[in-house]
Amino acid sequence: MKTDVEELTPTRVKLTVEVPFDELKPNLDKAYKEISQQVSIKGFRRGKVPAPLIDKYVGRGAVLQEAVNDALPELYGRAVEEKELFVLGQPEVEVTELNDGEQFAFTAEVDIRPKFEVPDYDGLEVTVETAEVTDEQIDETVDNLRERFASLTTVERAVEEGDFATVDLAATIDGEDIEDASTSGYSYEVGSKSAIEGLDDALIGLKAGESKTFTSTLVGGERAGEEAEVTVTVQSVKVKNMPELDDDFAQMASEFDTIGELRDDVKNRLDRQGRMQQLSDARDKALEALLEKVEIPLPEKVVEEEIGRRNQQLEQQLQMAGMTKADYLKDEDKSEEDFDQEVADAAALAVKGGFVLDQLAVQEELGVENEELSEYVVTQAMQMGVAPQQLAQYLTDNNQLPAIVSEVLRSKALNLVVEHVTVKDEAGNVIDVEAVRRELNGETGETVEAETADATDTDTTDADAADADTTEAPEAAADEAAAGEPAGSRDEDKKDA
Incomplete structure (x- = not known):
């Protein structure tokens, strides 16, 4: 098999593949066998019709077409692997030559991840907010808890x-x-x-x-x-x-005997939450700093698909909340043009981030172990409230494992970047990210990534919840639509073999 590659753009190529006809023999044999199961010819049982009779009554052309359709996926995959292309999405295939007994040829146009090298990321410095718990934050959290018991x-x-x-x-x-x-x-x-x-x-x-x-x-x-x-x-x-802020309230609203113990617990929770936010911000800002050092072209189709995914998710969330996009834009005081531009910019940033982390994983020869996949599935299952075995079966049945492998690889690549970045808080203090992560993990026995967002339920108030009927706007979905997710778990940019 001979394969030539023509670069149409930095993110799109055209493969021209020529295949000696004898390489189609296994596919031809399979085609004859399948067609013989479908036709009925007097004197022969189904599946036992000789090839010459199939050629006579069905036509050699139909057999060739069946064989070609069967062979194309494997031949295309071999061509991609041979030329070491990181392809994106499905190719546009055209059969250009089919000479019976001589040669078969086809072309395939497909988007590819641009070829580039991730630059050195040693010496990058990022700043995150100071994780200092104030009395005002403690008061606000305790007051929110009082609201729940009002x-x-x-x-x-x-x-x-x-x-x-x-x-x-x-x-x-x-x-x-x-x-x-x-x-x-x-x-x-x-x-x-x-x-x-x-x-x-x-x-x-x-x-x-x-x-x-x-x-x-x-x-x-x-x-x-x-x-x-x-x-x-x-x-x-x-x-x-509102209940009085005393020991009786502490005993009613928590497992603590005194209001002092309750406030101490709130402080510890807020401190943990703040440090977890620092870790999250460190990852986001480390990736942002790295992306600023990389300039690469992006495939238009891949970015358009990402924009469509984000808009679809927002639309679903708005429908669940009984809102329209116009309602949301009015609440946010944004024009549709400004919002659409934000989504487009965020989508492009997400695609770029995925490319950079994928390439970094290749350069650093990172891999994914079964234990890491299992840990990911368990973590996701906990957050979704389903059994790990159930989620694992769903991912397998729906061919989502390649996307999961991609996400775990990207996470490992990002962790590697964070390890080489100097992280400081706004006060100028250097934060040992790995030490903070170990400390937080040691407190719970779980990985920090498995932690749910708000352990203190500071956003929840239910002053007689049955009496207070409020509808919450889907701000999270809208923010996600207009925010970059460079390390997201999507398979639009995984290598198709």
């Missing part, structure tokens, strides 16, 4: 800001009732501005049983964006009662 009590007075009002809402447009904009028994925190515009002002001063009508723009439903007359009726007014 209770609501009905009061006989007019609504004030900060109250929880149980209300009925009804909307009309030109006298027509808008059913999907009406609700009953809705618990709303007055002053939170988390519902339609004008509701907070309308509620202030109303007592149970009283109503008020105001004009507002509907934010959801079939008539979203239209102005409507909204009538709010107060069913009840409740105030939030």
Whole structure:
């Protein structure tokens, strides 16, 4: 087999492959056997029809086509391996010659990872935030914990800001009732501005049983964006009662006997969280610093696919939250053009980061052991809340193991970069990343990477959660769409053999 490579662009090549016809013999034999199982010719059982009769009744051309289709994947893979190409995605294949008994030839155009060398990364320096726990942070965390144990009590007075009002809402447009904009028994925190515009002002001063009508723009439903007359009726007014910050509260809300012990535990958790954030930031910034030293062309199709993946994920999250992209952009005060550009820039950075880490793994001759794959699967299974065996079976059945190997390799390559980078906090103190990682791992017996984000639940408040009905915007998905993920677990840039 003879293979020539023509560079169309720095990220796309055209393979021209010529194959002696006798190399197709195994494929021809297989084709005759499969066709003989499908045809019925008088005097012969299925699977026993001789080749000359198949040529006569079915046609030699059909056999050749079957053989070529069977041979192409293997021949293409051999050509890629022979020329040591790191291909991306599926090739565009064209059969250019098929002379029966003489020669077979085809071309394949495919995107490739650009050829480059990762420069020396010794001496890089990055700065991360100082992991210092303040009294204000401890107070805020403890207050959030108090919020979780707060209770609501009905009061006989007019609504004030900060109250929880149980209300009925009804909307009309030109006298027509808008059913999907009406609700009953809705618990709303007055002053939170988390519902339609004008509701907070309308509620202030109303007592149970009283109503008020105001004009507002509907934010959801079939008539979203239209102005409507909204009538709010107060069913009840409740105030939030926070528990006293004393030893009784500590015993109720935790395993500790005193408020001092609870605060000490919160401080330790925040300190651990801060140091974990330092490790995460060190990895991100080390990669950013390395990428600044590398200039490489990026395949347009691969970047476009990454943009599409990010937008699709955002769309799914928005749908789950009952929001539109327009709603999100309004909340973030961004134009669609600015947001799309952010996503495009982040996607390009992610693709570039993947290329750089892949090449670094090759240069440093990094490999992945079975134990490392098992550890990765166990960690992911813990975060997903499924059995490791179940996740491993899913990955195997869906041919995701190559992508997992790629992600583990990239993580190892990034760890290697971090080892050679000087990490300082904002105060100028040098941070021994490996020592911090060992210390954190020793505290839990788990790898730091397996740690979930917020051990203290500082973002969760449920002042009578059944009474407080709020919808959380999918900021994480939107931020991910517009943020770089250079070391992500995707197989758009793995080598196809």
